[in-house]
Amino acid sequence: xxxxxxxxxxxxxxxxxxxxxxxxxxxxxxxxxxxxxxxxxxxxxxxxxxxxxxxxxxxxxxxxxxxxxxxxxxxxxxxxxxxxxxxxxxxxxxxxxxxxxxxxxxxxxxxxxxxxxxxxxxxxxxxxxxxxxxxxxxxxxxxxxxxxxxxxxxxxxxxxxxxxxxxxxxxxxxxxxxxxxxxxxxxxxxxxxxxxxxxxxxxxxxxxxxxxxxxxxxxxxxxxxxxxxxxxxxxxxxxxxxxxxxxxxxxxxxxxxxxxxxxxxxxxxxxxxxxxxxxxxxxxxxxxxxxxxxxxxxxxxxxxxxxxxxxxxxxxxxxxx
Amino acid sequence: xxxxxxxxxxxxxxxxxxxxxxxxxxxxxxxxxxxxxxxxxxxxxxxxxxxxxxxxxxxxxxxxxxxxxxxxxxxxxxxxxxxxxxxxxxxxxxxxxxxxxxxxxxxxxxxxxxxxxxxxxxxxxxxxxxxxxxxxxxxxxxxxxxxxxxxxxxxxxxxxxxxxxxxxxxxxxxxxxxxxxxxxxxxxxxxxxxxxxxxxxxx
Numbered sequence: 001x002x003x004x005x006x007x008x009x010x011x012x013x014x015x016x017x018x019x020x021x022x023x024x025x026x027x028x029x030x031x032x033x034x035x036x037x038x039x040x041x042x043x044x045x046x047x048x049x050x051x052x053x054x055x056x057x058x059x060x061x062x063x064x065x066x067x068x069x070x071x072x073x074x075x076x077x078x079x080x081x082x083x084x085x086x087x088x089x090x091x092x093x094x095x096x097x098x099x100x101x102x103x104x105x106x107x108x109x110x111x112x113x114x115x116x117x118x119x120x121x122x123x124x125x126x127x128x129x130x131x132x133x134x135x136x137x138x139x140x141x142x143x144x145x146x147x148x149x150x151x152x153x154x155x156x157x158x159x160x161x162x163x164x165x166x167x168x169x170x171x172x173x174x175x176x177x178x179x180x181x182x183x184x185x186x187x188x189x190x191x192x193x194x195x196x197x198x199x200x201x202x203x204x205x206x207x208x209x210x211x212x213x214x215x216x217x218x219x220x221x222x223x224x225x226x227x228x229x230x231x232x233x234x235x236x237x238x239x240x241x242x243x244x245x246x247x248x249x250x251x252x253x254x255x256x257x258x259x260x261x262x263x264x265x266x267x268x269x270x271x272x273x274x275x276x277x278x279x280x281x282x283x284x285x286x287x288x289x290x291x292x293x294x295x296x297x298x299x300x301x302x303x304x305x306x307x308x309x310x311x312x313x314x315x316x317x318x319x320x321x
Numbered sequence: 322x323x324x325x326x327x328x329x330x331x332x333x334x335x336x337x338x339x340x341x342x343x344x345x346x347x348x349x350x351x352x353x354x355x356x357x358x359x360x361x362x363x364x365x366x367x368x369x370x371x372x373x374x375x376x377x378x379x380x381x382x383x384x385x386x387x388x389x390x391x392x393x394x395x396x397x398x399x400x401x402x403x404x405x406x407x408x409x410x411x412x413x414x415x416x417x418x419x420x421x422x423x424x425x426x427x428x429x430x431x432x433x434x435x436x437x438x439x440x441x442x443x444x445x446x447x448x449x450x451x452x453x454x455x456x457x458x459x460x461x462x463x464x465x466x467x468x469x470x471x472x473x474x475x476x477x478x479x480x481x482x483x484x485x486x487x488x489x490x491x492x493x494x495x496x497x498x499x500x501x502x503x504x505x506x507x508x509x510x511x512x513x514x515x516x517x518x519x520x521x522x523x524x
Binding site: 001017020021023024027031032033035036037038066158312313316317318319320 | 404407408412413414415416417418419420421422423453457458
């Protein structure tokens with residue numbers, strides 16, 4: 001693997017290698033010295049053209065735990081606001097000998113362009129591009145799901161896929177790169193995906209996706225899925241009237257206390273996932289977010305482990321014949 | 322660490338294969354090493370065994386069972402596994418590897434006599450990585466090294482304290498250690514616990 005651009009192109013074996021490595025990396029977080037020397041002397045550039053706190057901090061923590069040097073670059077307050085092109089920005093960074101570029105960009109395909117045009121020879125990691133993909137988010141979600149199942153069965157996570165699991169993803173499928181990345185990765189690993197969304201928040205062409213689409217959240221939850229993932233209502237992208245009001249959205253597509261009760265009464269083992277940041281009271285109620293089913297904080301710590309695994313696998317073995 | 326996972330019984334691609342140690346030889350060597358460890362440590366007090374994946378760990382398990390039989394050694398609290406992948410000096414030059422788990426013994430390694438266990442001692446670079454990994458996990462009183470086979474060609478000033486078999490080799494040859502815990506075919510019922518144990522030289 002030279003780049004990590006999407007989960008659609010990841011094979012099952014590559015995904016499991018990343019997940020197994022991430023399990024090892026998570027153990028480092030428990031150690032007294034939370035540092036590994038694997039990437040000493042390497043430079044990782046965080047190139048963020050879009051606002052992000054948790055993904056950037058997560059990548060920064062991951063790189064630092066592997067002893068890499070980290071350069072943070074955000075478009076605000078940089079030459080990009082003076083009109084510098086992606087190519088020039090990238091080549092400037094390359095002149096500083098970056099070994100890996102972690103890029104978030106508002107335009108779908110920007111990481112692909114960076115990786116395939118020959119502007120730079122560093123490894124490119126997609127940290128979210130437009131409405132396309134956010135592969136490390138899907139990988140950390142899958143890592144969380146693997147742990148969820150292992151906790152329930154008392155089995156091992158090592159080497160396992162998600163065969164037979166059922167994941168319900170609720171919310172703004174139209175704008176969500178998290179939903180797309182998760183759909184591809186979950187399908188590759190043998191899980192079943194159900195999307196639940198208002199019809200206005202579904203893109204055109206979903207019939208070609210390996211996912212079932214339903215419009216009724218209660219119907220999807222009644223199947224006691226292994227996990228329900230609530231997508232953030234992206235207020236910054238809600239320029240059109242996709243739903244009448246936030247209260248109506250919460251009632252129809254939010255994980256309300258009533259729906260949480262219904263899960264408890266059914267004795268379901270459903271985990272509640274959210275990529276964050278949460279809009280409490282909108283797509284997820286506080287009761288659900290703080291319930292024992294919630295894996296939100298586990299997802300955050302898994303995020304560091306997954307990003308360590310990706311950086312490690314992309315930045316080692318690069319000189320091998 | 323022998324990385325080329327070859328199925329047992331597969332003949333070498335080129336050249337001949339010589340069997341150096343049989344299952345019984347391996348068992349006798351481990352018995353002797355166990356006695357030597359107890360002798361040098363004057364008993365099993367403060368003794369910790371750390372196997373280096375992959376094949377160092379099953380060897381450490383077998384040594385631990387012998388130590389427990391000969392003396393008051395508790396494998397539950399004093400046997401662990403130490404992965405050294407992230408500390409290697411050839412991470413860029415050899416293909417990416419997925420690390421193995423590191424399992425610390427419950428008693429910890431501080432002030433202990435730690436015996437590192439590996440299958441083959443060759444360049445010494447794996448052991449160098451292991452020593453680096455150890456310093457991040459604690460501060461043992463003494464660190465010793467036990468290996469099943471010492472094949473020479475050291476590239477670093479490292480030597481083994483306990484050796485199963487000194488094996489003069491050419492650097493063109495490959496030394497393969499096969500242990501039933503790892504190399505037995507999974508689908509077949511095992512006639513004997515150590516039926517697939519052997520050390521061979523190929524090439």
